[in-house]
Amino acid sequence: MLFILAICISFGFSSINLFVSNNSTVYNQPGDDPAAELYPKGAKIYAEKCVACHMVTGLGIPGAFPPLKGSDYLFADKKRAVEQVLNGSQEEMKVNGANYILPMPFQVDTHKDAVAVINYVLNAWGNKGGSIKVEEVSDIKIVR
Numbered sequence: 112m113l114f115i116l117a118i119c120i121s122f123g124f125s126s127i128n129l130f131v132s133n134n135s136t137v138y139n140q141p142g143d144d145p146a147a148e149l150y151p152k153g154a155k156i157y158a159e160k161c162v163a164c165h166m167v168t169g170l171g172i173p174g175a176f177p178p179l180k181g182s183d184y185l186f187a188d189k190k191r192a193v194e195q196v197l198n199g200s201q202e203e204m205k206v207n208g209a210n211y212i213l214p215m216p217f218q219v220d221t222h223k224d225a226v227a228v229i230n231y232v233l234n235a236w237g238n239k240g241g242s243i244k245v246e247e248v249s250d251i252k253i254v255r
């Protein structure tokens with residue numbers, strides 16, 4: 112129930128986010144981020160799956176969905192991020208000093224898709240998070 116509510120809230124906020132900008136790098140139109148050209152498949156997956164919670168801006172929703180833009184947690188372990196989109200995440204985590212407790216459901220079904228979307232978020236919104244290869248994550252088991 113809380114989960115459904117959170118999704119509804121995030122949709123509400125996402126439309127507001129489209130019209131909000133500040134002086135840091137904010138890309139408000141799908142496709143205007145250079146990372147979308149470098150990682151087109153990842154950008155497409157992001158727009159289909161992740162945007163509902165992590166927002167067009169990658170800033171998430173404070174207190175509910177953590178940011179991917181400038182995320183210390185994301186940058187700390189790329190392989191963990193790939194595993195998370197493949198298998199979801201149920202642990203409490205601290206991202207840029209704030210705690211998040213909502214679970215994230217799994218998002219993609221193949222290692223290739225997981226790597227594509229993580230490489231996109233590692234470089235979107237001005238992120239300089241590097242990249243990861245499918246060979247580096249092939250030992251991750253898919254748990255459903």
Ligand code: HEC
Binds near residue numbers: 175179195
């Ligand atoms: C239904 C909402 C939802 C969707 C959709 C979603 N996430 Fe998440 N995401 C979360 C939540 C909630 C957490 C915190 C999970 C936890 O505490 O275990 C999280 C955490 C993360 C994290 C680690 C924390 C951080 O901010 O660095 C990454 C990376 C991430 N998500 C990437 C993605 C990607 C990529 C997609 C799309 C393929 C995606 N998420 C789709 C809700 C979502």
